[in-house]
Amino acid sequence: MNKNIVNYIQENRDEILASWIEKMKEKSDERALRVVSDQVFVGTSREFIELVISNMNDHENYNEKLNDFAEKTVRLAWPLSFVQDGLRVFVQIVFEGMQEKGIINNDNQMDIIFDFDNWISPLRNELVNMYSTTWERTVSLQKIALQELSAPLIPVFEGISVMPLVGTIDTERAKQIMENLLNGVVKHRSEVVLIDITGVPVVDTMVAHHIIQAADAVRLVGAKCMLVGIRPEIAQTIVNLGIDLNQFTTKNTLKKGIEAALELTNKKIVNLEE
Incomplete structure (x- = not known):
């Protein structure tokens, strides 16, 4: 993982989170916001950012965190598209911030873009797979519960x-x-x-x-x-x-x-x- 990316994210974590929440509220549809309070939205957003960051330096506990986050977003009825947009917006915020501070320049831009892609693509795939698996499991359990409740003796x-x-x-x-x-x-x-x-x-x-x-x-x-x-x-x-x-x-x-x-x-x- 590119050290410049890691250092920038760790040093600017709070600013990145605040910018991410603001942009996601502008982009999100009502389904992602109407069922949760601002406090829950901010808390879950912080957890999402922490999850993305933990992928850089805490591989041992990453899968467990990913599973917990996927279950939470399914319970909150956040669409998968919203979670995917969140990942894209996060990368955009980090990339633009690094450009503003001169960390990214014409000489290293392609290398950093390549590093971003190597970091984010596997994360995106894992997130989609985990989310889909959790959603299917939740729907299956709900169907079983409804069947049992539909005709009790x-x-x-x-x-x-x-x-x-x-x-x-x-x-x-x-x-x-x-x-x-x-x-x-x-x-x-x-x-x-x-x-x-x-x-x-x-x-x-x-x-x-x-x-x-x-x-x-x-x-x-x-x-x-x-x-x-x-x-x-x-x-x-x-x-x-x-x-x-x-x-x-x-x-x-x-x-x-x-x-x-x-x-x-x-x-x-x-x-x-x-």
Whole structure:
């Protein structure tokens, strides 16, 4: 690494940071700024500059710092283009500052440009790779979490579980519902499962088919299935489509469904006298 570059950056670190923050605020779109406070933006910007500098003289801890920074920028929803622009602006600020102080002249300009390129290109590639890897991992974890939360089986009493469904049910989600349902029935030793469709906006033939399949699967593992939350408009749609739900016990509310489930499991709720 060119000693002139290293010495200039270390001696002018604060000025470089202040100039970098000012230029990046001018260049950045709202996505990079609206989700964080000025304090967080300045702190993360300082961390970015420190990361770039550490690449010059602290290779031992560099990868760990790079990984931490990539995770932070992903959490802050900073676009990769913003991070890449930041690296370019940093080089521009350093290069122009060195020119103003006469460190770069006609005799050594090409050599320093070559040194800059040898330093920045690997850093840019590593930053892009780490950022992309972190983003993919984050999206994957979010997808798994959303899938798990999209169809939970919740034990409410001993032997009684509820699966509340919210939103549109497509084929992929139906598979997740089936998997969660069967695993949950076995795990919680459920005798009665209530599938609550209060939050399902539309029940068409495909949705009804998925629900019937789920009910059949529940019966195969030794539990009873009940469909609750049937609103009047959903009931009318089911009738108009000619969907047969005779194999279900159906209730219009979750409360009535739980009351029926308690009867099926020989339980009841009693008020204690004071």
